[in-house]
Amino acid sequence: MAKLELREVVKKYGEVIALDRVSFQVQDGEFLTILGRPGAGKTTILKIIAGVEPITQGKLLLGGEDIASLSPEFRDVAMVFETYALYPHLSIYDNIVFPLRSPLRRRTLSESELKSRVGEITEMLQISDLLDRKPVELSGGQRQRVSLARALVRRPQLFLMDEPIAHLDAKLRHGLRPELRNLQRRLGVTTLFTTTDYMEALGIGERILVLNEGKVLQIGTQRELWATPASEEVGELLGMPPMNIIKGASPRVKAGEMFLADSGFKVKIGKKQRLRIEERSLTKVDVGIHPSEIRLLQSDDKYEVTCIGRIYVYEPLGTKGSLSVRVGEHTLKVQTEARFTKRTPEEQIKMYINERDIHIFDPTTRKNISTG
Amino acid sequence: MLRKSLRIMAIVLIMIWTLFPIYWVILMSFKTPIDVTTYPPKFIFKLTLDNWANVLLGKEWTGTHYETVKTDILRYFKNSLIIASGSTALAIFLGLPAAYSLARYKFFRKEDFAFTLLSFRFAPALVVVFGLYSVYQRLRLYDTYIGMIIIHQILLLPFVVWMMRSYFAMIPAEVEQAARVDGYSWWGMFSKITLPLVKPAVAATSVVAFIYSWNEFLYGYVLTGDKVRPVTPSLLGFISYERVLWGQMATAAIVAMIPSVLLSLFIQRYVVAGLSFGAVRG
Numbered sequence: 001m002a003k004l005e006l007r008e009v010v011k012k013y014g015e016v017i018a019l020d021r022v023s024f025q026v027q028d029g030e031f032l033t034i035l036g037r038p039g040a041g042k043t044t045i046l047k048i049i050a051g052v053e054p055i056t057q058g059k060l061l062l063g064g065e066d067i068a069s070l071s072p073e074f075r076d077v078a079m080v081f082e083t084y085a086l087y088p089h090l091s092i093y094d095n096i097v098f099p100l101r102s103p104l105r106r107r108t109l110s111e112s113e114l115k116s117r118v119g120e121i122t123e124m125l126q127i128s129d130l131l132d133r134k135p136v137e138l139s140g141g142q143r144q145r146v147s148l149a150r151a152l153v154r155r156p157q158l159f160l161m162d163e164p165i166a167h168l169d170a171k172l173r174h175g176l177r178p179e180l181r182n183l184q185r186r187l188g189v190t191t192l193f194t195t196t197d198y199m200e201a202l203g204i205g206e207r208i209l210v211l212n213e214g215k216v217l218q219i220g221t222q223r224e225l226w227a228t229p230a231s232e233e234v235g236e237l238l239g240m241p242p243m244n245i246i247k248g249a250s251p252r253v254k255a256g257e258m259f260l261a262d263s264g265f266k267v268k269i270g271k272k273q274r275l276r277i278e279e280r281s282l283t284k285v286d287v288g289i290h291p292s293e294i295r296l297l298q299s300d301d302k303y304e305v306t307c308i309g310r311i312y313v314y315e316p317l318g319t320k321g322s323l324s325v326r327v328g329e330h331t332l333k334v335q336t337e338a339r340f341t342k343r344t345p346e347e348q349i350k351m352y353i354n355e356r357d358i359h360i361f362d363p364t365t366r367k368n369i370s371t372g
Numbered sequence: 373m374l375r376k377s378l379r380i381m382a383i384v385l386i387m388i389w390t391l392f393p394i395y396w397v398i399l400m401s402f403k404t405p406i407d408v409t410t411y412p413p414k415f416i417f418k419l420t421l422d423n424w425a426n427v428l429l430g431k432e433w434t435g436t437h438y439e440t441v442k443t444d445i446l447r448y449f450k451n452s453l454i455i456a457s458g459s460t461a462l463a464i465f466l467g468l469p470a471a472y473s474l475a476r477y478k479f480f481r482k483e484d485f486a487f488t489l490l491s492f493r494f495a496p497a498l499v500v501v502f503g504l505y506s507v508y509q510r511l512r513l514y515d516t517y518i519g520m521i522i523i524h525q526i527l528l529l530p531f532v533v534w535m536m537r538s539y540f541a542m543i544p545a546e547v548e549q550a551a552r553v554d555g556y557s558w559w560g561m562f563s564k565i566t567l568p569l570v571k572p573a574v575a576a577t578s579v580v581a582f583i584y585s586w587n588e589f590l591y592g593y594v595l596t597g598d599k600v601r602p603v604t605p606s607l608l609g610f611i612s613y614e615r616v617l618w619g620q621m622a623t624a625a626i627v628a629m630i631p632s633v634l635l636s637l638f639i640q641r642y643v644v645a646g647l648s649f650g651a652v653r654g
Binding site for chain 2 (some may be wrong): 089
């Protein structure tokens with residue numbers, strides 16, 4: 001069990017910068033989720049920690065010890081590869097016990113202990129009937145679970161899981177997520193878990209690290225990321241549909257209050273944010289609004305109308321819906337309940353946005369003015 | 373139906389084209405010296421085992437009785453066996469690490485190195501062989517097994533390296549990385565994961581390399597004396613001033629052919645298994 005720390009880590013592949021001064025800490029026993037689009041550098045982070053890729057610059061500390069120059073076999077970390085990386089010539093059972101039979105761990109467990117350890121894990125992952133097969137004979141989802149099992153049979157300092165449940169069908173994924181979380185809690189092993197799916201990140205992680213183009217955009221709990229996204233990119237990565245960003249809106253002062261006003265659009269700006277805007281003397285700002293924070297008003301609602309638009313298109317998204325509304329020259333996405341069919345296109349619609357739910361970004365740096 | 377019969381006809385024609393010379397040599401080995409040189413050639417003749425008795429057992433029929441004569445074909449055969457096995461073993465031993473490095477690592481002028489290795493096979497052997505002759509005399513490598521094994525590396529090493537390089541490259545790097553993370557040293561990973569995965573490819577490559585070495589003629593002819601002469605150049609021994617022993621030469625040629633033919637039949641299956649490597653993608 002150990003605390004992990006990266007300090008200003010840089011990783012270059014030739015001239016390409018894969019990781020750009022990445023720094024973060026993971027506490028002993030903590031579960032950190034790394035969220036980012038494909039190609040953001042998630043896999044690279046895990047690989048440099050595992051030691052299969054060297055770092056170009058920076059410090060890598062595990063349990064207070066600098067492990068940057070340590071061979072992977074001595075780092076005592078277990079990794080689940082996104083590509084599964086099973087051993088094609090070995091049976092599923094031999095694949096899973098392979099790490100337990102390594103020269104470093106040999107003879108710490110007897111054959112029967114190995115068997116029961118494998119049995120326990122494969123039971124949980126529902127692959128116990130596949131143990132005699134070869135990896136080629138398995139489906140993608142089954143291979144992914146074998147790869148997960150090969151890591152989970154170990155009791156390492158650190159689990160590194162690279163999208164370990166991404167290729168499973170929805171039912172299994174939902175069943176497995178809490179199981180994984182439980183097992184991790186029980187074992188108390190520090191864990192890094194990557195995903196491209198924000199729902200998964202919000203659902204599983206205590207803390208979430210948002211990664212984009214090799215840079216750490218923000219680290220925080222789900223609540224922090226939601227309430228104060230550090231930049232427009234963070235906002236765009238969270239939520240389905242992603243955050244609405246209205247570019248280049250001009251704040252205006254009227255009767256002692258500051259407003260963001262545009263055609264069909266008028267939102268008050270809170271005191272704190274007004275202060276920030278004035279400190280920086282910004283004449284234009286980018287405004288972010290989560291689609292779920294926009295309230296569609298019925299005619300008898302008492303809320304103040306902050307926004308008027310015309311319905312453009314409605315997309316059902318399963319458990320919820322996404323309504324596109326034309327407001328002036330912008331299109332706002334609004335999250336609705338499922339089977340939202342009360343309105344028809346081109347119909348006028350009134351909306352309410354609370355001033356607390358408005359995120360204001362500096363248009364040049366795209367960073368949140370209340371944090372950066 | 374028509375297409376099928378055309379196909380069969382084409383296959384028959386190709387079979388005749390390739391097998392006829394072998395068939396002819398086999399016939400020749402059962403003919404008397406007079407029948408061999410008769411024109412037009414005879415397809416039906418009186419079978420004789422004289423050539424075989426002479427080449428394999430060293431018994432010559434004088435008309436009244438068998439007389440013991442000197443025959444060295446089996447010794448040459450053994451020489452070929454030693455040289456071809458030794459060359460193949462050395463080429464695999466040296467070639468596997470080279471191939472692995474070329475497949476996995478980046479290093480200075482890697483592609484130039486790989487191409488230079490391949491280019492050893494471009495120059496005609498005849499250009500270098502006489503220079504090699506005097507070098508070999510001085511280094512006392514002339515007419516030694518080790519000398520032949522070394523010179524055959526020119527033929528085999530580029531082949532082994534280029535073949536095995538592509539096989540190693542087919543193993544996903546992450547499979548090897550997984551083994552390292554699972555607690556194995558580089559050597560542990562190589563012996564437990566990498567080698568078992570390329571085993572069929574190593575077998576197929578070795579067999580082809582063995583055949584290359586076995587069939588080699590020129591270096592064997594120029595760089596050996598009688599002691600370690602391989603079987604291929606030894607066939608020329610049946611040509612002398614007075615006469616050409618066609619029947620005995622044909623017999624010796626058949627004997628020399630056996631390993632290549634057997635191995636070719638054997639690798640057919642193995643090479644297909646080795647080449648269709650798709651199963652590796654785990």
